[in-house]
Amino acid sequence: xxxxxxxxxxxxxxxxxxxxxxxxxxxxxxxxxxxxxxxxxxxxxxxxxxxxxxxxxxxxxxxxxxxxxxxxxxxxxxx
Amino acid sequence: xxxxxxxxxxxxxxxxxxxxxxxxxxxxxxxxxxxxxxxxxxxxxxxxxxxxxxxxxxxxxxxxxxxxxxxxxxxxxxxxxxxxxxxxxxxxxxxxxxxxxxxxxxxxxxxxxxxxxxxxxxxxxxxxxxxxxxxxxxxxxxxxxxxxxxxxxxxxxxxxxxxxxxxxxxxxxxxxxxxxxxxxxxxxxxxxxxxxxxxxxxxxxxxxxxxxxxxxxxxxxxxxxxxxxxxxxxxxxxxxxxxxxxxxxxxxxxxxxxxxxxxxxxxxxxxxxxxxxxxxxxxxxxxxxxxxxxxxxxxxxxxxxxxxxxxxxxxxxxxxxxxxxxxxxxxxxxxxxxxxxxxxxxxxxxxxxxxxxxxxxxxxxxxxxxxxxxxxxxxxxxxxxxxxxxxxxxxxxxxxxxxxxxxxxxxxxxxxxxxxxxxx
Numbered sequence: 001x002x003x004x005x006x007x008x009x010x011x012x013x014x015x016x017x018x019x020x021x022x023x024x025x026x027x028x029x030x031x032x033x034x035x036x037x038x039x040x041x042x043x044x045x046x047x048x049x050x051x052x053x054x055x056x057x058x059x060x061x062x063x064x065x066x067x068x069x070x071x072x073x074x075x076x077x078x079x
Numbered sequence: 080x081x082x083x084x085x086x087x088x089x090x091x092x093x094x095x096x097x098x099x100x101x102x103x104x105x106x107x108x109x110x111x112x113x114x115x116x117x118x119x120x121x122x123x124x125x126x127x128x129x130x131x132x133x134x135x136x137x138x139x140x141x142x143x144x145x146x147x148x149x150x151x152x153x154x155x156x157x158x159x160x161x162x163x164x165x166x167x168x169x170x171x172x173x174x175x176x177x178x179x180x181x182x183x184x185x186x187x188x189x190x191x192x193x194x195x196x197x198x199x200x201x202x203x204x205x206x207x208x209x210x211x212x213x214x215x216x217x218x219x220x221x222x223x224x225x226x227x228x229x230x231x232x233x234x235x236x237x238x239x240x241x242x243x244x245x246x247x248x249x250x251x252x253x254x255x256x257x258x259x260x261x262x263x264x265x266x267x268x269x270x271x272x273x274x275x276x277x278x279x280x281x282x283x284x285x286x287x288x289x290x291x292x293x294x295x296x297x298x299x300x301x302x303x304x305x306x307x308x309x310x311x312x313x314x315x316x317x318x319x320x321x322x323x324x325x326x327x328x329x330x331x332x333x334x335x336x337x338x339x340x341x342x343x344x345x346x347x348x349x350x351x352x353x354x355x356x357x358x359x360x361x362x363x364x365x366x367x368x369x370x371x372x373x374x375x376x377x378x379x380x381x382x383x384x385x386x387x388x389x390x391x392x393x394x395x396x397x398x399x400x401x402x403x404x405x406x407x408x409x410x411x412x413x414x415x416x417x418x419x420x421x422x423x424x425x426x427x428x429x430x431x432x433x434x435x436x437x438x439x440x441x442x443x444x445x446x447x448x449x450x451x452x453x454x455x456x457x458x459x460x461x462x463x464x465x466x467x468x469x470x471x472x473x474x475x476x477x478x479x480x481x482x483x484x485x486x487x488x489x490x491x492x493x494x495x496x497x498x499x500x501x502x503x
Contacts, residue, residue, distance in 0.1 A: 002394070002395065013396070014394060014396060015394075015396035018385070019385055019386035019387075019501065020499075021338075021499065022338070022387065025334075031485075031486055032334060034498050035336045035429050035485045035486075035498050036334040036335065036336055037325065037334065037335070037336065037337060037338050037387075038329075038334065039324075039325025039326055039328055039329050039334075039335065039337060039338070039339065039387075040326075040329055041323075041326050041389055044387050046386070046387070048386075064339070064387045064388050064389050064390070065389045065390065066390065067388065067390050067392065
């Protein structure tokens with residue numbers, strides 16, 4: 001996985017982005033939302049920020065075992 | 080049934096030299112998977128093998144199996160930068176890592192296998208006054224615990240690490256450093272092979288190409304594991320799977336405070352002796368550690384790639400960052416060619432300290448969350464984890480490293496960085 005496609009800026013190099021954390025399960029309690037992570041080897045749904053670009057918060061789903069990126073959405077607009 | 084490997088000595092090596100190829104036996108014999116064991120250890124890396132070795136040696140557990148998905152030493156025990164040290168800040172960590180360092184000092188004799196412990200010194204560098212204050216704080220904490228630490232000014236660093244004498248213009252000059260002289264390197268593959276050989280000689284079954292796919296439970300108690308070679312009954316199960324710790328949590332239905340990140344390392348072509356110790360510099364945007372292997376290659380590593388991955392394929396920008404930092408410290412190495420680079424999967428916890436605790440069931444144990452400290456802690460982890468499994472009580476050294484500390488607020492936050500493994 002060398003590039004992510006920002007909805008505003010297009011495909012950009014990975015070092016422009018910062019990974020924040022995996023998205024908590026729906027209805028996770030506050031402790032789980034802060035400390036626990038969803039560790040799946042087939043799909044990972046994550047919060048990222050285009051920190052060194054437009055600074056948009058992104059919702060990325062990708063496969064952490066192959067590096068394939070499935071989708072990048074603006075955070076809050078993911079289905 | 081067990082094929083005893085010859086005990087190594089100067090005499091046996093000499094005899095082996097003249098006895099022809101039949102003298103050398105496999106270090107651990109290829110045993111068949113049995114139907115039932117007292118303890119099944121999942122993962123034949125450093126921690127799994129050391130745990131099995133101590134279970135058999137110290138606690139007389141008869142039937143122990145180590146099940147490995149791939150090969151002995153395929154994971155992080157063969158992918159690290161071989162550094163051992165005990166220069167930690169928090170008492171719960173530095174007493175534990177000091178126990179490990181003391182065990183490294185005698186490990187070759189204990190295992191009857193040369194692990195090439197080299198106490199060449201680990202030197203943390205400071206390039207600013209603020210970094211000196213931070214190093215002094217850590218050094219003082221170590222000295223209060225009776226661990227060797229020496230704070231050096233610029234002249235002291237330049238005298239100890241002559242390779243740092245400027246061979247070009249250094250953008251930021253060295254202000255000082257913190258030296259742990261007993262720290263250094265250990266030949267990483269030899270640790271896996273030595274533990275496997277010693278455990279095998281004590282009757283431990285080491286089964287490669289045997290993936291554990293599930294846990295078998297009856298009435299709230301684990302009774303065995305499902306594997307790619309069929310079911311195995313087990314009195315107790317220990318998971319020591321490093322980068323796949325989070326996946327084990329998912330398998331057991333226990334979300335863990337763990338993320339899996341890649342950590343890269345690389346080695347250059349061999350050169351004549353240049354770097355005498357292990358040089359470490361942690362800066363606001365990453366870090367770099369540099370040493371020279373016994374073969375002459377310059378080994379370098381740095382910070383995590385920064386997002387969850389199991390690919391073991393590193394990211395290019397991190398590689399660049401490590402090389403730039405290394406060349407900034409040692410301009411002499413700028414022309415060297417990198418021979419190999421690789422990545423390991425690190426199980427990063429939310430406070431930067433490891434976990435050895437029961438997980439979900441009374442007879443299932445988790446040995447994981449090692450962050451950057453996995454390799455250097457192997458001997459202490461094996462001894463402590465084996466004692467926990469055999470006696471049911473966690474030894475004092477790992478009493479604080481529970482899984483429940485995250486919920487109760489008793490975090491061991493060495494870095495003081497909050498619930499994120501990666502925040503630069």
